[in-house]
Amino acid sequence: MAVIGVIDYGMGNLHSLGKSLERVAASDxxxxxxxxEKLNRCDKLVxxxxxxxxxxxxxxxxxxxxxxxxxxxxxxxMLGVCLGMQVMLDFSExxxxxxxxxxxxxxxVRFPDPxxxxxxxxxxxxxxxxxxxxxxxxxxVWEGVPDDSxxxxxxxxxxxxxxxxxxxxxxxxGHEFTCAIARDNLVAFQFHPEKSQGAGLRLLANFAxxxxxx
Amino acid sequence: xxxxRVIPCLDIDRGRVVKGVKFxxxxxxxxxxxxxxxxxxxxxxxxxxxxxxASSDDRPTLFQTVExxxxxxxxxxxxxxxxxTSADVRALLKAxxxxxxxxxxxxHNPDFVTEAASRYGVQCIVVAIDAKRVNKKKEPVxxxxxxxxxxxxxxxxAIAWAAQMVAKGAGELLVTSMDRDGTKEGYDLELLRAISxxxxxxxxxxxxxxxxxxxxxxxxxxxxxxxxxxxxxHQGTHTVGEAKRYMAERGxxxxxxxxxxxxx
Numbered sequence: 001m002a003v004i005g006v007i008d009y010g011m012g013n014l015h016s017l018g019k020s021l022e023r024v025a026a027s028d029x030x031x032x033x034x035x036x037e038k039l040n041r042c043d044k045l046v047x048x049x050x051x052x053x054x055x056x057x058x059x060x061x062x063x064x065x066x067x068x069x070x071x072x073x074x075x076x077x078m079l080g081v082c083l084g085m086q087v088m089l090d091f092s093e094x095x096x097x098x099x100x101x102x103x104x105x106x107x108x109v110r111f112p113d114p115x116x117x118x119x120x121x122x123x124x125x126x127x128x129x130x131x132x133x134x135x136x137x138x139x140x141v142w143e144g145v146p147d148d149s150x151x152x153x154x155x156x157x158x159x160x161x162x163x164x165x166x167x168x169x170x171x172x173x174g175h176e177f178t179c180a181i182a183r184d185n186l187v188a189f190q191f192h193p194e195k196s197q198g199a200g201l202r203l204l205a206n207f208a209x210x211x212x213x214x
Numbered sequence: 215x216x217x218x219r220v221i222p223c224l225d226i227d228r229g230r231v232v233k234g235v236k237f238x239x240x241x242x243x244x245x246x247x248x249x250x251x252x253x254x255x256x257x258x259x260x261x262x263x264x265x266x267x268a269s270s271d272d273r274p275t276l277f278q279t280v281e282x283x284x285x286x287x288x289x290x291x292x293x294x295x296x297x298x299t300s301a302d303v304r305a306l307l308k309a310x311x312x313x314x315x316x317x318x319x320x321x322h323n324p325d326f327v328t329e330a331a332s333r334y335g336v337q338c339i340v341v342a343i344d345a346k347r348v349n350k351k352k353e354p355v356x357x358x359x360x361x362x363x364x365x366x367x368x369x370x371x372a373i374a375w376a377a378q379m380v381a382k383g384a385g386e387l388l389v390t391s392m393d394r395d396g397t398k399e400g401y402d403l404e405l406l407r408a409i410s411x412x413x414x415x416x417x418x419x420x421x422x423x424x425x426x427x428x429x430x431x432x433x434x435x436x437x438x439x440x441x442x443x444x445x446x447x448h449q450g451t452h453t454v455g456e457a458k459r460y461m462a463e464r465g466x467x468x469x470x471x472x473x474x475x476x477x478x
Contacts, residue, residue: 011335015310019285051335114414120437123216124416126337126385129440130217130259130469150217150469152259152290154337154385172215195312197254197288 284310331383398424
């Protein structure tokens with residue numbers, strides 16, 4: 001039995017992520033915690049998060065979790081979701097600019113504001129709702145998930161990884177943007193698998209089964 | 215590209231789904247868990263719960279209902295009705311809501327929206343706007359917002375209010391026409407378009423759906439990003455899947471219900 005730790009640093013709704021993991025990984029134990037010692041003993045970690053990036057980084061530091069995440073990122077399979085993905089990059093331009101964890105080279109930038117004269121087709125910010133995800137590179141987490149499946153998004157900022165090989169999935173919102181990144185034992189999604197019905201649950205099941213190798 | 219969303223709305227009164235006409239004459243429409251599960255399976259893109267009585271006595275019932283429903287569905291859930299404090303927001307999110315909808319409390323204290331958005335993120339703060347035409351015939355059209363489930367006039371002009379709420383931190387607006395609610399005459403398209411074109415955030419159309427054409431109109435003519443409906447789904451007139459097929463045939467981009475990649 002593996003233990004999957006969900007890092008609880010007070011940013012957002014862990015209820016549905018925890019519940020979805022329990023649903024797809026019935027033989028594993030899901031540990032939702034902010035205790036670095038407990039999280040350190042987990043076999044896998046999930047870094048969730050919603051809200052603003054400055055608040056997120058402040059809470060990670062206050063709870064002494066940022067070092068844990070950086071250290072664990074070198075040894076256990078780790079999944080970032082939404083803001084949890086964004087903080088894995090070097091820097092976000094949200095909240096006047098915030099240094100993040102730097103697990104992936106690159107930055108996080110805001111979608112352009114909608115064209116006021118765009119009428120019915122203008123692209124609102126936040127990018128909110130269901131969009132198709134193109135699997136631009138193969139990865140174990142995509143197994144059994146049809147390419148171009150729909151996933152639920154809600155975000156105003158998006159990642160721009162510097163290394164194109166780190167981008168494993170893209171979506172289109174005015175322009176193509178990276179919505180899934182991975183390297184080594186790390187994988188992260190901008191969309192919410194726990195809110196994306198069957199395709200999302202399959203992704204979580206794949207992560208729960210993944211040994212962190214490619 | 216992003217799909218337009220179809221959102222069934224469940225009005226909740228003391229743990230049951232109910233449906234009223236013009237915010238009155240309330241009838242029972244089923245058990246929330248059963249109704250929510252049905253819409254999730256039909257391919258609903260989100261669900262909205264509105265606690266229409268919102269008396270503090272009923273809060274524990276609401277939390278239990280939200281918890282029970284959140285366990286059953288894997289799509290976003292918005293809960294509104296009587297959300298007054300940051301503690302209310304936190305409790306609803308903890309019970310399993312993904313977003314909360316704020317109405318009356320935003321009118322009493324617009325800074326509450328800012329407080330909630332900065333604490334929990336703009337993505338989970340929906341401001342609900344109940345608007346009603348108040349101009350006399352031959353006068354230019356004017357909508358004002360109402361609170362307390364549509365019972366109380368405020369004198370606040372609706373379009374300017376919508377823009378103000380976005381400036382305060384609303385990540386999405388739920389716009390209900392009180393003139394149309396429950397009438398099955400269709401959305402107030404003029405109201406929707408005026409608000410949707412005035413704000414950068416997504417707008418959910420609400421109030422008045424009687425046919426599938428009304429859904430298409432709300433998106434194409436009302437410029438809404440999502441359509442909310444209750445009675446056409448509750449009464450079994452149409453399934454969510456039928457609604458989406460109909461919309462797709464008329465050129466609306468919707469999320470088709472794919473075969474589940476994981477059996478749920």
